[in-house]
Amino acid sequence: MQKTVTPTHCPYCALQCGMNLTPAPDGTVEVGERTDFPVNRGALCGKGRTAPALLSSRVRLTSPLVRSGDGALVPAPWDEALDRIADGLRRTRAEHGADAVGVFGGGGLTNEKAYGLGKFARVVLGTSQIDYNGRFCMSSAAAAGTKAFGLDRGLPFPLEDVPRTGCVILVGSNPAETMPPSLRYFTELKENGGTLIVVDPRRTRTAEQADLHLAPRPGTDLALALGLLHLIVAEGRTDEAYIRERTVGWEEARAAAMAHWPEYVERITGVSVPQLREAVRLFCEPEAAMVLTARGPEQQSKGTDTVGAWINLCLATGRAGRPLSGYGCLTGQGNGQGGREHGQKADQLPGYRKLTDPAARRHVAEVWGVAPDSLPGPGRSAYELLDALGTDIRSLLLMGSNPVVSAPRAAHVEERVRALDFLAVCDVVLSETAALADVVLPVTQWAEETGTTTNLEGRVLLRRRAVDPPEGVRSDLEVLHELAARLGGDRGLEKGFPTDPEEVFEELRRASAGGPADYSGITYRRLAEENGVFWPCPAPADGPPHTAGAGDVGDPEDAALDALPDDPARAEDPRPGPGAHPGTPRLFLDRFATEDGRARFAPVSHRAIAEEPDDEYPVLLTTGRVVAQYQSGAQTRRVDELNAAAPGPFVELHPRLAERLGAAEGDPVAVVSRRGRAVAPARITTAIRPDTVFMPFHWAGEGRANTLTNPALDPTSRMPEFKACAVRLEAVRT
Ligand SMILES: Nc1nc2c(c(=O)[nH]1)N[C@H]1C(S)=C(S)[C@@H](COP(=O)(O)OP(=O)(O)OC[C@H]3O[C@@H](n4cnc5c(=O)[nH]c(N)nc54)[C@H](O)[C@@H]3O)O[C@H]1N2
Ligand SMILES: Nc1nc2c(c(=O)[nH]1)N[C@H]1C(S)=C(S)[C@@H](COP(=O)(O)OP(=O)(O)OC[C@H]3O[C@@H](n4cnc5c(=O)[nH]c(N)nc54)[C@H](O)[C@@H]3O)O[C@H]1N2
Numbered sequence: 001m002q003k004t005v006t007p008t009h010c011p012y013c014a015l016q017c018g019m020n021l022t023p024a025p026d027g028t029v030e031v032g033e034r035t036d037f038p039v040n041r042g043a044l045c046g047k048g049r050t051a052p053a054l055l056s057s058r059v060r061l062t063s064p065l066v067r068s069g070d071g072a073l074v075p076a077p078w079d080e081a082l083d084r085i086a087d088g089l090r091r092t093r094a095e096h097g098a099d100a101v102g103v104f105g106g107g108g109l110t111n112e113k114a115y116g117l118g119k120f121a122r123v124v125l126g127t128s129q130i131d132y133n134g135r136f137c138m139s140s141a142a143a144a145g146t147k148a149f150g151l152d153r154g155l156p157f158p159l160e161d162v163p164r165t166g167c168v169i170l171v172g173s174n175p176a177e178t179m180p181p182s183l184r185y186f187t188e189l190k191e192n193g194g195t196l197i198v199v200d201p202r203r204t205r206t207a208e209q210a211d212l213h214l215a216p217r218p219g220t221d222l223a224l225a226l227g228l229l230h231l232i233v234a235e236g237r238t239d240e241a242y243i244r245e246r247t248v249g250w251e252e253a254r255a256a257a258m259a260h261w262p263e264y265v266e267r268i269t270g271v272s273v274p275q276l277r278e279a280v281r282l283f284c285e286p287e288a289a290m291v292l293t294a295r296g297p298e299q300q301s302k303g304t305d306t307v308g309a310w311i312n313l314c315l316a317t318g319r320a321g322r323p324l325s326g327y328g329c330l331t332g333q334g335n336g337q338g339g340r341e342h343g344q345k346a347d348q349l350p351g352y353r354k355l356t357d358p359a360a361r362r363h364v365a366e367v368w369g370v371a372p373d374s375l376p377g378p379g380r381s382a383y384e385l386l387d388a389l390g391t392d393i394r395s396l397l398l399m400g401s402n403p404v405v406s407a408p409r410a411a412h413v414e415e416r417v418r419a420l421d422f423l424a425v426c427d428v429v430l431s432e433t434a435a436l437a438d439v440v441l442p443v444t445q446w447a448e449e450t451g452t453t454t455n456l457e458g459r460v461l462l463r464r465r466a467v468d469p470p471e472g473v474r475s476d477l478e479v480l481h482e483l484a485a486r487l488g489g490d491r492g493l494e495k496g497f498p499t500d501p502e503e504v505f506e507e508l509r510r511a512s513a514g515g516p517a518d519y520s521g522i523t524y525r526r527l528a529e530e531n532g533v534f535w536p537c538p539a540p541a542d543g544p545p546h547t548a549g550a551g552d553v554g555d556p557e558d559a560a561l562d563a564l565p566d567d568p569a570r571a572e573d574p575r576p577g578p579g580a581h582p583g584t585p586r587l588f589l590d591r592f593a594t595e596d597g598r599a600r601f602a603p604v605s606h607r608a609i610a611e612e613p614d615d616e617y618p619v620l621l622t623t624g625r626v627v628a629q630y631q632s633g634a635q636t637r638r639v640d641e642l643n644a645a646a647p648g649p650f651v652e653l654h655p656r657l658a659e660r661l662g663a664a665e666g667d668p669v670a671v672v673s674r675r676g677r678a679v680a681p682a683r684i685t686t687a688i689r690p691d692t693v694f695m696p697f698h699w700a701g702e703g704r705a706n707t708l709t710n711p712a713l714d715p716t717s718r719m720p721e722f723k724a725c726a727v728r729l730e731a732v733r734t
């Protein structure tokens with residue numbers, strides 16, 4: 001029997017590693033190395049390697065479930081489940097108005113799904129109340145990047161540039177656990193003579209690789225960046241010509257930095273002045289350097305200002321919009337980048353357009369065949385939306401998130417979810433949030449459907465269907481189609497919700513045309529042949545084939561993937577003409593995307609975290625991830641091999657804290673904040689600051705880290721303060 005090998009991409013994180021999938025006769029699916037994809041060149045982490053376990057009907061939903069009279073979730077036919085959802089949403093709209101219906105999406109959804117969900121909310125439901133879990137992810141970096149550069153794309157250059165720069169400062173990022181195959185870019189950097197600085201309150205596996213590890217107190221990265229800028233000015237290491245020609249706002253930013261004396265910064269952050277000086281030397285000596293941030297500095301109630309301060313370092317030293325230099329954010333979810341571009345965000349229309357921009361409304365309304373005035377305005381951000389459940393928002397349609405585990409102040413969020421009049425969840429598995437729903441719809445996932453994602457580099461990719469879905473499940477696109485048919489009355493709205501992903505992508509291309517994230521020159525066929533295309537990529541008719549800032553297209557070896565004969569992506573799509581835009585691997589080389597082409601310094605000063613420790617809650621809690629579990633754990637907690645590697649929650653703490661508590665390794669420890677109490681075994685290590693404890697957030701139940709976290713929001717990005725809150729520790733007598 002001939003085996004069908006399908007080249008596709010991992011379901012999990014934003015690296016979107018390439019992999020080959022081969023169905024075996026016994027119904028299982030083999031994962032093979034796909035070396036032609038340049039980002040991971042075949043390497044996979046344990047999550048990617050074991051991802052086919054999720055395809056097994058042993059762990060997933062294969063029938064719709066509805067809440068029966070006695071309160072249990074019971075299997076039901078699709079038509080009944082869809083009718084119930086339509087009835088639930090319709091009733092809320094009739095009784096409380098369109099804005100009483102909420103929609104919550106996810107950054108793991110493909111571009112087609114994210115686009116469809118945003119359109120469904122605005123066109124079919126007519127609600128402004130839509131947001132998604134990406135708000136909890138990279139929204140502070142997105143806000144700061146837009147302010148500084150006029151455009152937000154996670155990395156403005158491909159990862160292949162990293163090993164060729166002189167120094168990388170990795171701020172609050174732990175790729176050794178969160179994107180293991182990307183670690184080679186940093187080891188190659190060091191092999192090439194470059195240096196790596198890691199900023200993390202914990203000596204992580206990533207920090208162990210660093211030439212210099214700075215371990216600030218959680219929530220003080222803003223002061224740290226200001227202190228470094230102070231030293232850069234004091235040591236005369238600024239690039240005055242660059243500042244003059246390519247930036248605006250230096251005087252104010254400089255004055256703010258000069259008010260942050262190194263000794264003052266040492267007191268706030270705990271990072272010593274000699275270490276600050278060493279960081280400045282390593283960053284400034286080479287020709288080129290980069291700053292990359294992830295969730296550490298971003299998930300703070302001042303995340304936008306904090307990222308702005310790190311961007312200031314790049315601007316003051318001429319390290320942005322130049323070859324092998326720049327600021328980038330390491331996006332998190334599989335489609336964390338694309339998911340934030342096509343309209344599931346509260347204030348956004350497809351193509352990264354603003355919902356408040358009249359021209360954008362006209363353009364998108366025309367593609368959708370509706371009147372611009374019929375489009376609602378911006379709605380609430382993710383946490384604010386969840387907080388309004390059961391009061392202003394009475395019904396919710398949720399696709400691609402598990403907020404009762406992953407949202408801050410999770411016990412409150414769970415209570416708000418329970419207070420809803422009606423909840424519908426589309427998921428692959430019965431997540432903790434799905435278990436609270438009135439109707440659960442079982443949907444197809446990555447390897448069972450074709451769709452596009454956009455990885456952390458801004459590279460749009462084709463994820464191909466490799467296996468048939470089990471009987472009983474339908475795709476998210478089919479769900480939107482069916483609900484549009486039921487809720488659109490005689491308006492024939494279901495036609496606006498095609499179930500074929502390529503047809504949706506064709507519409508997305510038109511909706512994004514001319515927007516900041518322009519996909520109009522990208523086709524499924526190009527994605528298959530070129531192994532991904534970097535946006536912006538306008539269609540030839542929309543402008544000159546090469547826009548300003550377009551860099552080279554990358555390694556010729558990386559291109560031309562042999563698509564398979566039965567590949568749906570090889571449909572009748574015409575080949576891109578000779579004038580086709582090559583895509584934009586590198587942004588800002590000639591000019592930034594602001595009106596005058598110059599970057600903006602952020603005028604920022606240090607401020608405290610929203611909840612400083614005090615006598616009652618004297619310790620800082622920070623949260624994050626471990627390598628073998630993913631996010632709320634809804635998927636990875638269902639994979640045996642991953643559970644064996646990371647079986648449950650824990651509290652990482654310093655021996656000094658443990659001693660004061662009288663706790664030994666493995667003893668249960670209660671962590672108590674103003675929001676609640678969680679209990680998990682102690683993991684004692686000198687790798688963490690003595691004033692800080694760390695908990696991963698992958699588990700529900702007693703060890704749920706988000707029972708404790710503080711929903712204080714960043715004023716611009718509306719990001720909650722996942723990375724710092726005040727707690728006290730209690731020994732648990734067993
Ligand atoms: N295994 C695994 N991989 C994943 C995911 C997963 O859940 N599991 N999720 C994916 C997603 S959606 C995302 S967003 C990424 C996240 O990827 P990362 O940002 O790398 O992950 P985190 O563990 O949340 O945070 C990174 C580091 O920030 C540190 N930190 C905590 N507080 C602070 C602080 O105040 N300042 C600084 N500078 N650092 C601080 C933590 O100690 C941690 O080591 O990972 C992606 N990859
Ligand atoms: N304390 C703390 N909390 C955090 C963070 C932190 O660092 N600390 N990080 C935050 C970050 S960065 C993120 S991104 C969030 C993520 O947290 P969540 O939004 O909860 O993310 P997931 O656990 O990935 O949930 C995705 C859900 O969608 C389902 N799913 C997968 N594919 C599909 C699909 O194609 N269609 C549908 N309908 N469903 C699908 C999965 O089974 C799963 O139930 O957590 C945030 N919460």
Ligand code: SF4
Pocket residue numbers: 010011012013014015016017040043044045046047048049178179180181
């Ligand atoms: S690093 Fe991310 S994309 Fe790559 S295999 Fe692991 S989870 Fe999948």
Ligand SMILES: [Mo]
Pocket residue numbers: 136137138332333
């Ligand atoms: Mo994320």
